[in-house]
Amino acid sequence: MNLGQFHSILRQVFLLPVVALLLTAGALYWQILGANATVDLIQESDARISQATLIAKLMADEESGLRGYETTADSRFLQPYNDAESHLPSEFTRLEDLARTDLDQKHYVNNLENEHQTWRDTFALPLIETVKAGGNTDDPDLNLTGKEEMDMIRRDLQNIISNAETHRMRRVAFWHKQVREMLWVLLFLALSMGVLIGLFMRSRLHAVSDAYRNSLEVLSHRAEELYQSEQRLRTTLDSIGDGVITCDASGLIQMMNPVAQQLTGWTQAEALGRPLEQVFPILNEETRAPAENPVAKVQRLNEVVNIARPTVLVRRDHTEIDISDSGAPIRDKTGKTVGIVLVFRDVTMERKTQDALIANEKLAVAGRLAATIAHEIHNPLDSVANLLYLMRNGGVSEEESKQFMDMAEQELARVTHISRAMLGLYRESRAPVPVDLGEMLGEILLLMERRFSDLGVTLATQLPSSVEVAAFPAELRQVFTNLITNAAEAAGRNGTVKVAVEPQLAKTDPSGQKLQAGAIISIVDDGPGIPDDVMPHLFQPFYTTKGEQGTGLGLWVSQGIVNKHGGSIKLVSNTSANTHGTTISVFLAANPTINTGGD
Amino acid sequence: MMPQESHLVLCVDDELVGLQVRKILLERAGYRVVTALNGDLGLELFSSEPVEAVVLDYSMPGMHGGEVAARMRQIKPAVPILLLSAYLGLPAEVTSLVDLYMTKGEGAPILLNKLSSLLHPMPAS
Numbered sequence: 001m002n003l004g005q006f007h008s009i010l011r012q013v014f015l016l017p018v019v020a021l022l023l024t025a026g027a028l029y030w031q032i033l034g035a036n037a038t039v040d041l042i043q044e045s046d047a048r049i050s051q052a053t054l055i056a057k058l059m060a061d062e063e064s065g066l067r068g069y070e071t072t073a074d075s076r077f078l079q080p081y082n083d084a085e086s087h088l089p090s091e092f093t094r095l096e097d098l099a100r101t102d103l104d105q106k107h108y109v110n111n112l113e114n115e116h117q118t119w120r121d122t123f124a125l126p127l128i129e130t131v132k133a134g135g136n137t138d139d140p141d142l143n144l145t146g147k148e149e150m151d152m153i154r155r156d157l158q159n160i161i162s163n164a165e166t167h168r169m170r171r172v173a174f175w176h177k178q179v180r181e182m183l184w185v186l187l188f189l190a191l192s193m194g195v196l197i198g199l200f201m202r203s204r205l206h207a208v209s210d211a212y213r214n215s216l217e218v219l220s221h222r223a224e225e226l227y228q229s230e231q232r233l234r235t236t237l238d239s240i241g242d243g244v245i246t247c248d249a250s251g252l253i254q255m256m257n258p259v260a261q262q263l264t265g266w267t268q269a270e271a272l273g274r275p276l277e278q279v280f281p282i283l284n285e286e287t288r289a290p291a292e293n294p295v296a297k298v299q300r301l302n303e304v305v306n307i308a309r310p311t312v313l314v315r316r317d318h319t320e321i322d323i324s325d326s327g328a329p330i331r332d333k334t335g336k337t338v339g340i341v342l343v344f345r346d347v348t349m350e351r352k353t354q355d356a357l358i359a360n361e362k363l364a365v366a367g368r369l370a371a372t373i374a375h376e377i378h379n380p381l382d383s384v385a386n387l388l389y390l391m392r393n394g395g396v397s398e399e400e401s402k403q404f405m406d407m408a409e410q411e412l413a414r415v416t417h418i419s420r421a422m423l424g425l426y427r428e429s430r431a432p433v434p435v436d437l438g439e440m441l442g443e444i445l446l447l448m449e450r451r452f453s454d455l456g457v458t459l460a461t462q463l464p465s466s467v468e469v470a471a472f473p474a475e476l477r478q479v480f481t482n483l484i485t486n487a488a489e490a491a492g493r494n495g496t497v498k499v500a501v502e503p504q505l506a507k508t509d510p511s512g513q514k515l516q517a518g519a520i521i522s523i524v525d526d527g528p529g530i531p532d533d534v535m536p537h538l539f540q541p542f543y544t545t546k547g548e549q550g551t552g553l554g555l556w557v558s559q560g561i562v563n564k565h566g567g568s569i570k571l572v573s574n575t576s577a578n579t580h581g582t583t584i585s586v587f588l589a590a591n592p593t594i595n596t597g598g599d
Numbered sequence: 600m601m602p603q604e605s606h607l608v609l610c611v612d613d614e615l616v617g618l619q620v621r622k623i624l625l626e627r628a629g630y631r632v633v634t635a636l637n638g639d640l641g642l643e644l645f646s647s648e649p650v651e652a653v654v655l656d657y658s659m660p661g662m663h664g665g666e667v668a669a670r671m672r673q674i675k676p677a678v679p680i681l682l683l684s685a686y687l688g689l690p691a692e693v694t695s696l697v698d699l700y701m702t703k704g705e706g707a708p709i710l711l712n713k714l715s716s717l718l719h720p721m722p723a724s
Contacts, residue, residue, distance in 0.1 A: 371686055375658055378685035382703035383617045386624050389707035395627070407616055453613065453660035493661070 001211030009204045016200050020193040027189055031182040038175040045168035048098045048105070052160045055091050058084040059116065059157070063150055066124055073131050081124070088116070095160070105163055112156040119149040245342045246330070251276045251295035254339065263323070263346055265316030280342070285310035285322065294327035295340045302337065304328040310351075313344070322348045358560065361553035365478050368485075375450055376418045380411035387411075418447065432470040432565075437501045437519055437588075438463035440473060444480050445499065451485070456493035462500040467519045469588045471565050476588075479558040483523050483584055486554065489546070490527030490582060498524040504587070518567070518589040525582050529575035538571065566592030606718050607631045607649055611641035611667060612656035612683070617703075621654065621710075628711050638662030645671050650678060652717055654710075657684035657693070657700075665693035672696060679717035681710075 062084035068077030092113050099105035123146035130137050137143075237244050243260030247253055253271045256279075261267055264279055271279045282291040297305050306326045313323045325344035329337040387404045390396060396404065441463055445452075452459050487497045499521070506517040530538070537543040539559050555569075562569050566589050573582040608630045612618040615636065622632045633648055635641035638659055645653065653671060657664035668680050682693070682700035694700050699713050 375685035378703040379614050379617055382683075382685070383614070383620045385704060386617075386620045386707045386710075390620075390624055390627060393627075404620075407620065411616060450658065454658055454663065456661050 001207070001214075006208065006211070009208060013201060013204055017197050020197055024189045024193055027185060028182070031178070031185055035175060035178045035182065038171055038178055042168055042171045042175060044098065045164050045171060048095065048164040049161055049168070051091065051095045051098055052157055052164065055088065055095060055112075056154070056157045056161075058088055058091060059150075059153060062088075062124070066127060070127060070131060070137050073134070078128070085120075092116075102163075102167075105160065108156055108160045108163060112153060112160065115149060115153045115156060119146065119153060123149055241345070243344045243346075245276065245280060245344075247276050247295055247340045247342070249299075249338050249340070251293065251340070253279055260344070263313065263315070263321065263344070276342070280344075281314045282323070282325075283312045283314065283320075285312050294325060294342050298327040298329050298340050299337065302329060321346050322351045357553055358557055361557040362478070364553070365481065369447070369481070372447060372451060373418065376447065377415055380414045383411045384408045432472055432592075434468045435471045435473045435476060436465060437467045437469060437521060438465045440477065441480060441499055441501065441521070444477055444484065448481070448484060448488070452488055452497070455488050455491070456495075457488045457491045458494075458496045460496060460498040462498070462502075464501060464503075467501050467503045469519055469565075469590050470592065471588060472561075475561045476565075479561050479586070480521070480523075482554040482558050483586070487523045487525040487527070487582070487584070491525040492527060496526050498522075500524075516566075516589040516592070518587060518592075520585050520587050522583060522585045524584075527581060529580040530571075530573035530582055531575055535571075535573065539569075562586055562588070565589070605629060605631045606651045607633065608652045608654060608714065609633050609635065609641060609644055609648065609650040610654045611635045611638065611659070611664075613637055613659045614656070617656075624707055624710075625654075625714075630714075638664075638667040641667055642670055642674070645678075646674055650675075652714060653678060653680045654714065655680055655682050655697070657682055657689060658686065665690070665696060668693070668696045681713055681717060683710075 061080040065078055065080030065082075065084070069075065069081070071077075092109065096106065096109050099109055123142065127137060127142070127146070237255075237257040240257070241259060243263045244255075244257045245253060245260050246255045252273050253276055256264070256266070256268050256271055261271075264271070266279045276295050277290075277293045280294075282294075283289065284291050291311055294305060304326065305328070311323055311325060312320045314320055323344045324347045325342060327340055327342045330339035330341055332338045387408045391401055391404055441461070445459065445461065484497065484499060488495075491497050502520050502522070504515070504518050504520050507515050534545065539555050543556075559569050567587045570585045570587070571582065572585075574580055608625055610618055610621050610625070610632055611634070612621065613636055618634050618636065622634050625632045633644050633650070635644050638661055641653075641655070644650065653668075655664045655667055659667075664682055664684070668682065671678065671680060679699075680697040682689070682697040683703050684700065685703045689700065698717055701709060701713060
């Protein structure tokens with residue numbers, strides 16, 4: 001049930017009783033109208049009775065006045081007769097009016113009038129005349145006639161009154177009946193309206209209570225689901241090996257999982273509501289300066305932040321651990337950041353292992369180079385030793401001696417050249433220095449010349465001079481020695497390796513990302529290409545396709561070095577029959593922000 | 600010190616200067632010398648010439664010394680082979696193929712001694 005339906009029920013519940021009571025009042029009003037009409041009729045009957053009584057009295061006055069006059073012959077006794085005589089016609093008219101449509105009553109009234117007329121004409125007026133004339137009024141017949149006529153009048157009056165009383169009684173009985181009926185109607189209406197309103201209210205309340213129960217069920221179901229979901233997430237958070245901290249939007253800690261508690265040294269209860277930087281103070285490993293609070297960084301960038309640089313977490317007991325961490329915003333439905341989740345990991349052991357592996361790879365590279373150099377130096381030294389032997393043992397002409405010395409000098413020059421290249425390879429510097437990429441690659445290729453010819457690989461170069469980047473030369477030599485060796489081995493006999501350097505200006509790529517100015521070094525071989533199933537593993541440590549010959553660390557270390565230089569390595573390979581080969585491109589920024597350390 | 604008869608020695612090395620110097624050295628020591636700048640040429644000469652000993656460089660473009668030695672063994676198993684290498688350590692399967700091996704730069708006398716010992720195994724014992 002939605003709010004609209006609920007409001008409609010509220011309206012119905014308000015309107016129905018009002019309408020029902022209005023109907024009841026209407027019915028009652030109609031009943032009362034009927035009863036009132038009956039009361040009017042009763043009052044009319046009363047008026048008729050009193051009118052008839054009034055006429056009876058007037059007639060009695062008339063007769064007694066007449067008798068008085070008859071006895072005394074004094075005209076003063078005739079006064080009541082005359083009064084009644086003057087009033088009676090109008091009183092008859094009133095009585096007749098009161099009879100209205102009652103024909104019986106009209107008939108009686110007409111009779112009464114006629115008889116009264118007869119009495120007056122045949123008895124009263126002759127009697128008065130006789131008395132006036134001084135005649136005898138003792139005639140019993142005349143008096144008896146008068147009496148009989150008056151009796152008839154009295155009977156008529158009696159009829160009229162009893163008729164009116166009968167009407168009145170009937171009407172009173174009818175009124176009583178009406179009142180009784182009204183009581184019943186009232187009772188019936190009250191009952192039926194009560195039942196109607198009751199039933200209606202019941203059904204509406206049922207609807208509301210059903211909806212309420214449904215809502216309760218849905219709510220309890222949701223609550224259960226929410227609880228289970230939260231339990232699942234909590235168990236997940238408790239079980240994972242990474243430390244997880246969640247903060248609200250202002251960076252106050254809300255939750256820490258057990259690993260986070262163990263790594264920071266703060267318990268959940270102690271950390272709750274504290275600012276993140278207090279519980280999770282991090283330093284830049286190199287500079288020891290406080291690192292940017294991940295909460296602030298996530299809020300600033302409003303996206304997932306991976307913190308790649310080496311970071312040190314200062315624990316509560318002031319011991320330090322190396323961590324790698326990442327932060328992500330928690331967004332509500334509208335996309336507003338309502339919190340931040342921070343995931344971090346103790347990488348102290350990992351870092352040490354990596355350092356050991358990197359050192360190991362360095363040794364392996366050094367070993368391979370040493371072998372190359374031994375070869376490069378032993379060949380000319382062998383010639384020089386042989387030439388010296390020849391010259392010492394005599395029997396050498398002046399011309400020959402000169403020729404031998406030239407040859408020895410030439411060979412020694414080669415040794416010097418190679419030794420210089422070798423020294424360049426191991427010249428460590430503490431800060432990045434300008435490196436001419438063409439020159440450096442030339443030196444590397446010189447050292448590898450032998451290896452190329454051994455492998456039967458043709459080399460093509462495109463090394464323009466004065467393409468410079470700021471870098472650690474020894475490390476870049478390691479990278480390119482590694483990559484060129486891989487390319488040469490992949491190209492194999494009769495294969496070709498192309499090494500090219502191309503300066504790149506700062507620009508914005510199609511996806512809108514700004515690219516720094518720098519250089520791209522591409523190393524292209526026409527070897528068989530790298531199968532798709534191998535590609536994902538190329539930059540993983542200990543992955544090698546060279547069996548015993550490889551450490552499986554070359555590309556991994558190379559990528560580490562290039563990343564440290566703020567650059568990137570991209571590898572594209574093709575295994576199809578006609579166009580097979582691999583292109584590896586290394587981008588190096590001209591003025592990179594170098595992540596020192598980690599080495 | 601000069602050998603009675605002149606032995607024909609095949610020198611294979613891709614280092615032109617080194618090869619030339621070695622040729623002069625061996626000729627001065629009384630050998631007749633043919634040279635080849637790579638394994639293929641060396642094998643051709645090995646088949647066509649009555650070579651009595653081979654001084655073979657290990658590290659060469661195309662076919663390395665070990666491969667060349669293995670083929671020579673198939674063609675003329677009896678001809679002694681002296682393997683020269685600029686590297687210090689050579690795989691065992693290569694060194695087992697040849698009669699002797701030595702590192703470049705050990706000096707001319709050692710080379711001459713070793714070659715001589717290959718051509719003239721101790722007659723007394």
